[in-house]
Amino acid sequence: MKEKQQYYIESVKDYLVSKELFNLLKDEKYDMLVTSPQPKLEVLSNYYQSDSYISHTDSKNTFTDRLYQLVKKYTIAKKVKLINELVESNLNKKSILDIGCGTGDFLTACKKKNWDVVGVEPNENAKSIAEKKLDQKINSRISKLGLQQFDVISMWHVLEHIPNLKEYIIELKKKLKPKGILIVAVPNYKSYDAKHYKNFWAAFDVPRHLWHFSKTSIKLLFGEVGMKVTKTIPMKFDSFYVSLLSEKYKHGKNRFVKSFYIGLKSNLSAISTNEYSSHIYIIKNE
Numbered sequence: 001m002k003e004k005q006q007y008y009i010e011s012v013k014d015y016l017v018s019k020e021l022f023n024l025l026k027d028e029k030y031d032m033l034v035t036s037p038q039p040k041l042e043v044l045s046n047y048y049q050s051d052s053y054i055s056h057t058d059s060k061n062t063f064t065d066r067l068y069q070l071v072k073k074y075t076i077a078k079k080v081k082l083i084n085e086l087v088e089s090n091l092n093k094k095s096i097l098d099i100g101c102g103t104g105d106f107l108t109a110c111k112k113k114n115w116d117v118v119g120v121e122p123n124e125n126a127k128s129i130a131e132k133k134l135d136q137k138i139n140s141r142i143s144k145l146g147l148q149q150f151d152v153i154s155m156w157h158v159l160e161h162i163p164n165l166k167e168y169i170i171e172l173k174k175k176l177k178p179k180g181i182l183i184v185a186v187p188n189y190k191s192y193d194a195k196h197y198k199n200f201w202a203a204f205d206v207p208r209h210l211w212h213f214s215k216t217s218i219k220l221l222f223g224e225v226g227m228k229v230t231k232t233i234p235m236k237f238d239s240f241y242v243s244l245l246s247e248k249y250k251h252g253k254n255r256f257v258k259s260f261y262i263g264l265k266s267n268l269s270a271i272s273t274n275e276y277s278s279h280i281y282i283i284k285n286e
Contacts, residue, residue: 008033012199012206015249017050023204030220033189033212041163046122047208067244071237072105080109082233083152085183086282097150097175099142100158104130107172118145122170140172149175157278160209166221173225173285181226182283185235186213191277192266193239193246202245203238203277207251218281231282239263240278 008026012035013019024033039047039097080124087094098107101119103126111117111134120280121127126212127138139145153176162168172182187203188194189212194201204212211217219229240263247262263277 007082009199009204012204013207013249014047015202016205016208017047020207024109024204024206024212027217030217031214032217035206035210035212037207038210039207040161044163044207045122050223068241071241073092075237076106076109076284079106079154079156080113081202083115083154083183084112084113085149086183088151094152095150096152096154097145099153099155100161101138102126104133104138106154106156107137108133118148118150120145142168142175145175149177149179150180152181152183156183156185157187159184160186160205160211160213163210165211166224169221170225173227176285178285180285182222182285184218184281184283185278186218186281187238187242187278188214188275190214190273190275191239192269192275193243193262193277195248196262197243197246200246200250202207202249215275215279218279218283222283226286227283228286229281230284232266233280234267234276234281235280236267236276242277 006026006028007023011021012024023036025036026032027034076094083096095118096107096110096115097118097120098110099120101107101121102123104119104121107117107119107130117136119130119132119134120140120142121130121138122140124140127140130138144267153172159165176182187209189201189204194203203209215229215232222229240260243259243266244254244256245265247253247259266277
C-alpha cells in the first residue's frame with residue numbers, strides 16, 4: 001500500500017481508548033482511506049483494551065449497549081438466513097469460518113442450523129466467552145488453521161482491522177474451497193453520515209480501523225487475486241448506531257433524536273446514491 005497518498009482528514013481522534021490524534025490519507029489507486037500513523041503490531045492490541053469495546057463483551061450496561069445487543073440479535077438471524085441462501089442446500093456438511101468472531105453469537109446460531117463452524121478471535125476475553133458458548137476451541141490466528149478450507153468465510157466488520165491487508169486477502173483466498181464464498185461487511189466512508197460527521201464519524205474508529213473502504217476499493221483489492229464481488233447488500237441499521245456514537249463524540253452527550261434523524265437521512269440519501277453507512281459484499285472465489 002505504498003501508492004502516492006494525500007491528506008483526506010487531519011486530526012481524527014481515538015475517542016475510545018488513547019485520545020490520540022491520527023490522520024486519514026487518501027489512496028487514490030484504491031479509492032480508500034488509510035489511517036496514519038498505523039500502530040506497530042506489537043502495540044496494536046493496546047488500542048482494544050476498553051470495556052466500551054462492545055464486540056469483545058456481552059455488555060448491557062448502558063442504553064447504547066442494550067440497543068447494540070438488541071439489533072445484534074436481529075441481524076444475526078438475517079446473517080444466518082443469508083449464508084443458507086448462498087450455499088447449496090444439498091451439501092451434507094457445510095463449513096463456515098468466522099474471522100473476528102467476537103463472543104461467538106453468530107457461530108452459535110450457525111451451529112444450530114447444522115453448519116460446521118470454526119472461529120478466529122485474537123482478543124482473549126472475547127475468545128474465552130465464545131469458547132464457553134460453542135463448547136469448542138476458538139483460534140487466535142488464521143495461520144493456525146493449516147490447510148483447512150471452507151465453503152463460507154465471514155468477516156463482519158473485521159477487514160478494516162487487518163494490518164497486512166494484501167497478504168491477508170491472499171490468505172483468505174487460500175482458505176476458501178473452489179467456488180467458495182467470502183462475506184465481507186465494512187463501513188463506507190462515502191456514506192451520507194460519514195460526510196456529515198467528518199472527523200467525528202464513529203466508524204473511522206482510529207486506529208483500530210486501519211483502512212476505510214469504498215465499493216471501488218473492495219472490488220479492486222479482491223479483483224487483484226481473482227475474486228469477484230457478485231452482490232452488495234446495505235446494512236441499514238448501521239447508520240443509526242454510528243450516528244448515535246458520532247453525536248456523542250461531537251457533543252459529549254447522547255442526542256437520540258438527532259442521531260435517528262441523521263441515520264434516517266443517510267439511508268434515504270442512499271436510495272439514490274447507493275452509498276449506505278456500511279455494506280455487505282458477497283465475493284466469490286473464481
